[in-house]
Amino acid sequence: MLKVAKESHKTISYDPNYRPLLWDHSDNAKEWIIEGLKWANIVKISDDEVQFITGEDDMKKAAQMLAKDYQISLLFMTKGKDGSLAICNGRVLEQEGLHVQPVDTTGAGDSFMASVLHQFLIKRKSISELTEQDLSEILQFANTVAAYSTTIKGGFSVVPTLDELEKIVRGVQHV
Secondary structure (H helix, E strand, O other): HHHHHHHHOOOEOOOOOOOOOHHHOHHHHHHHHHHHHHHOOOOEHHHHHHHHHHOOOOOHHHHOOOHHHOOOOEEEEOHHHEEEEOOOOOOOEEEEEOOOOOOOOOHHHHHEEEEEEEHHHHHOHHHHHHHHHHHHHHHHHHHHHHHOOOOOOOOOHOOOOHHHHHHHHHHHHHO
């Protein structure tokens, strides 16, 4: 399926979502994560996962290595409360995290990725057409949604509607 999608110039997104307890051996996990990176156009990966795959302590450098080595057109690295970064078309853009009182971080990464994909789709641009402003807007929206998702107990059941999210994002921008 991935081969057909790639040959048909479809955009493939990937979030490894590595959970050590679900694997019999970390080498197997690393192998499969790398296989996914080879196919993806849009990747959301955490700083812990980047360190796990590369062994590099400089997270920005490690994320750039992944984007280059696996020819990932659009890579997002989440850094928990410290925000995120995007690598696209040779540009690296970082966005600070929002200061919230977290209650439960379950689903924050998934909320971030869903927000990234939503923003990418509504921009109606190819990855190569994304501007620095586009990337900044994507990061800001995704950081806000992910931060908000940590303020309530539960995973996706607590994610607000799109209208509510857009009000939250606008409210954060004006603070």
